[in-house]
Amino acid sequence: xxxxxxxxxxIPKQAEFQNKGLRLVVIGxxxxxxxxxxxxxxxxxxxxxxxxxxxxxxxxQFKKGIRSSVRLKTxxxxxKAIMEGHSQKSVQGDPWQQGGVIVITPGQxxxxxxxxxEAGDYVxxxxxxxxxxx
Amino acid sequence: MQPSLQQIEQxxxxxxxxxxxxxxxxxxxxxxxxxxxxxxxxxx
Numbered sequence: 001x002x003x004x005x006x007x008x009x010x011i012p013k014q015a016e017f018q019n020k021g022l023r024l025v026v027i028g029x030x031x032x033x034x035x036x037x038x039x040x041x042x043x044x045x046x047x048x049x050x051x052x053x054x055x056x057x058x059x060x061q062f063k064k065g066i067r068s069s070v071r072l073k074t075x076x077x078x079x080k081a082i083m084e085g086h087s088q089k090s091v092q093g094d095p096w097q098q099g100g101v102i103v104i105t106p107g108q109x110x111x112x113x114x115x116x117x118e119a120g121d122y123v124x125x126x127x128x129x130x131x132x133x134x
Numbered sequence: 135m136q137p138s139l140q141q142i143e144q145x146x147x148x149x150x151x152x153x154x155x156x157x158x159x160x161x162x163x164x165x166x167x168x169x170x171x172x173x174x175x176x177x178x
Contacts (some may be wrong), residue, residue: 003174010172023169030151030176032151041151056160059145060137062173099173104142104164111168113136120174127169 002098003028006122007042013125014046020132022103023046023047029054054097062115063098103132 016023026048035048103112112131114123146161163169
């Protein structure tokens with residue numbers, strides 16, 4: 001539910017990323033088959049890839065575990081997502097794996113990094129755009 | 135905690151898949167352009 005809304009939120013901002021010279025990529029961790037379904041559900045026509053091994057999540061030290069997945073904030077954010085029509089039909093990938101955002105330059109320096117603290121927590125698109133130097 | 139250059143290099147060597155199950159290295163994403171990578175929890 002929340003991941004879908006996070007990705008749906010990107011759609012109206014895609015041009016802004018482009019104007020800043022940024023390539024925008026969504027990475028998931030399910031089977032590559034589910035990319036298509038995810039694309040249809042979110043309406044996101046940009047780049048989506050998957051790392052079924054989830055090794056990238058481990059390297060970036062994104063959180064994992066039931067405690068980071070079930071919190072009150074998760075429930076309220078989830079409810080909000082459902083009311084906005086982004087309900088979670090079924091989970092493809094690891095339900096206990098948290099995500100995050102990283103911005104990497106061609107010189108391999110990091111312009112922005114955020115590890116989601118719990119399910120329902122994610123950085124707003126506006127924040128990412130604001131924090132990245134043009 | 136922000137990853138180190140070593141971690142970014144490790145990440146770059148990993149393979150990802152597209153919809154056609156074609157695999158390529160992570161670092162090809164940011165080779166020519168600063169890239170925003172949004173890691174979602176799952177495809178739920």
